[in-house]
Amino acid sequence: MNKFVHRLKPTSATLAALLGLMWALTFGALRDFVWADLKAGLIDLRGLSRVTRGLIGLGFALMALTIGLLIFNDFWRASADLIALPNSLPGRGTLAPVPLLPATLFLLSMAWSFALVGALHSHWAIRWGVLALFVIVSATRIGSMTKLGSAGAGVLGVATVIALFVIRLRWKLPLGLDFLLVLTLVSFSFLTPQAQGISDWRVTGVPLVVSDLNGHLLTVSTLAFPMLMLVGLSMAQFTHLASKWTVEIVQHRLPVVVLYIALGVTLALRLRHTVSWAIETFQRAPAQEIGSFLGALGVPLCVGVAWWIARRNMSADARPTASELTESADTAAPALIVGYLAPQLYIFVLLSLLLAFVSFFPITEVSSVAQLAASGYADFLNNQYTPIWRVVFFGLVMLIGVAQAKRKQHALALYLMAFALIATWIELADIGRPLSALSWFGPAYTDFWWTVLFGVVALSWVARRTLTPARAAALLLVTLMSGLLQQTAFINNRFTPFLGFAGVGFVAFGLIWDALTAGSWANVDSPGLPRAGRIFLYLGYVLLTVTLVNWALTTHDLAKTAQLTGDAAAFGLDRFGKPMLYALYFATLWAGRDAKS
Secondary structure (H helix, E strand, O other): OHHHHHHHOOOHHHHHHHHHHHHHHOHHHHHHHHHHHHOOOOOOOOOOOHHHHHHHHHHHHHHHHHHHHHHOHHHHHHHOOEEEOOOOOOOOOOEEEOOHHHHHHHHHHHHHHHHHHHHHOOOHHHHHHHHHHHHHHHHHHHHHOHHHOOHHHHHHHHHHHHHHHHHOOOOOOOHHHHHHHHHHHHHHHHHHHHHHHHHHHHHHOOOHHHHHHHHHHHHHHHHHHHHHHHHHHHHHHHHHHHHHHHHHHHHHHOOHHHHHHHHHHHHHHHHHHHHHHHHHHHHHOHHHHHHHHHHHHHHHHHHHHHHHHHHHOOOOOOOOOHHHHHHHHHHHHHHHHHHHOHHHHHHHHHHHHHHHHHHHOOOHHHHHHHHHHHHHHHHHHHHHHHHHHHHHHHHHHHHHHHHHHHOOOHHHHHHHHHHHHHHHHHHHOOOOOOOHHHOOOOOHHHHHHHHHHHHHHHHHHHHOOOOOHHHHHHHHHHHHHHHHHHHHHHHHOOOHHHHOOHHHHHHHHHHHHHHHOOHHHHOOOOOOOOHHHHHHHHHHHHHHHHHHHHHHHHOOOHHHHHHHHHHHHHHHHHHHHHHHHHHHHHHHHHHHHHOOO
C-alpha cells in the first residue's frame, strides 16, 4: 500500500510540467495575447518634452482620481457635511457634500484648460471651435451669476482667454507656458465669481452659488453624451477582445479536443437558455410576441443585406478582418454620434445663448417672451424635425457606405451600412411608427436569432463533417461574444447606481478601457492635429465628462444620473457598438467558412 501511495506522489518532472502549464495559461497567455493587443493602444509619450509629459501625467492622474470618486461617491457623502440645493425637487439632487463644490470647480478649470491648450496647438477650425464652445458655456454660467453681482470677473476672465487666442496668432509659446496662462485665466473666470457667491452665502445663509453651479452643470451635461456613447462602443470592443483572448488561449495553449468541448458546452448552454426563454415568452402572449420576434429578426437580416452589398464589391479572397472592422468603427463612430445628436447639440447651443442673453438683460417682458419662444422652438425641433433628420442622416450614411464598398474599403463600408440599416429598422419599428407592430424591447429577442443562427451553422458543419479547428474557434468566438453582450443589460436600470455597482461600474470601466486604447488615435501625428494637441483635447473632454457625471451621481440626481450612467452608455452600445459586433459575427463565420484547417 505504501508503495502504491508512493507511486502516486508527483515527481519533480510532473510538478515542473504542471507549473509550466499554469504559466502558459496565466502569465504567458496574458503576455502573448492580452498585452500584445493592449500595448498597441497605449498612449506613447516618447518624443514629447518633459513638461508636456508631466502635464499629460497630471491629466491622467486627475482622470483616475475622478473615476475613483465616481465609484466611491457614497463614502464621500457619508464622511462630509451635506448642504441642501435651493429650489430642487424633494428627493432629487437635494443634498451635496460641501467638498464637492471646490473639487468640481477645480476639475472644470483643469478640463477646460486641457481642452483649450489642445485646441491652441491644433488646426485653426478646432482652435476657434473649442474657444467658441468655451465662450458659449461660460456665458450661461456667468449669466447665472449676475443676480449675485459677481459676473464682471467672469466676463473679464473669458475676455482674457479670447485675447490670448488672438495674441497667439502672431506669437508662438511653449505648450507648458500656454497651459500655465490658460489655467490662470480659466481659474480666474471660474473661481472669482464663485468666491463672491460663497461670501454672499456666508452673509445671507442661502447657498445660491451652489444652486447656480448645479443648474449650470445640468445644462451643459448634454456635452457628455457623445463621450458616454463612445463608452458603449468601447465596451463592445472589449467584448470582442475578451472573447478573442479566451479563444486564443484555448486554441493555442490547450489540446484541440478542449476546443471542441468548449464549443459544445458553450453553444449548448447558450441554445438552452435562449430557446427556453423564447418558449416561455411566446407562451405568455403568442399574438403579441410573434410581432416582437419577427421585428428582432430584422436585425440579423439587415446585417446580412449589408454583408451582401459589401461582398458584391469584394474579390474572391478578400474579406474584412476583425482588426479592420474595429478600427473602422473607431474612426467612424465619433462622426456618427455627432451626426445623430446634431439636433440636440444645435438646441443646446441655441438655448445656452438665450439663457446668457436673458441673464445679462433681465427685462421681464423680453425675458418671458424669449424663454417661451425658445422653449416652443426647441420642442418643435425635437418633435417635428429630429425624426426627419434621423431618416435623412441614416440615408446619407447608407450612401457613404455603398460608396466606400465601391472604393474597396470593405470594413468601413460594412460597419456604416450595418449601422444605417439597423438604425432605420429600429426607427421604423418603434412605437407610433409605420411598423410598430414589429416593435420589441430588450436585447434578448435579437440574441435569440443570433444564437439560433450559430446553432444552425454548427449543425451544418458537423453534419457535413467539416467542423475544422479553425471553424470551431470561429464559432466559439461569436458564441462567447453574444453571451458576454447579454451581461450588459444592467446599465439601463435606473436604480443600479444607488442599489449596487452596476451602472457606475460600467461607465467607470468603459472610461478606463477607452483611456487604455486611446493610443490608436492619440499617437497619430499630423500637421492639423499634432500628437500633443490630440492628447490634451482628449484629456479635457474626458475630465469634463467625468466631472459632470460625478456631480449628478454624488448629488443623487436620479433623473440625470440615469441618463449619464445608463441611458447614454446603453444607447451607445445598442446603436454604435452592436452593429460592429454583428458585422464581426458575419466576418468571423465567413472566415471560418473559408478556413481549410
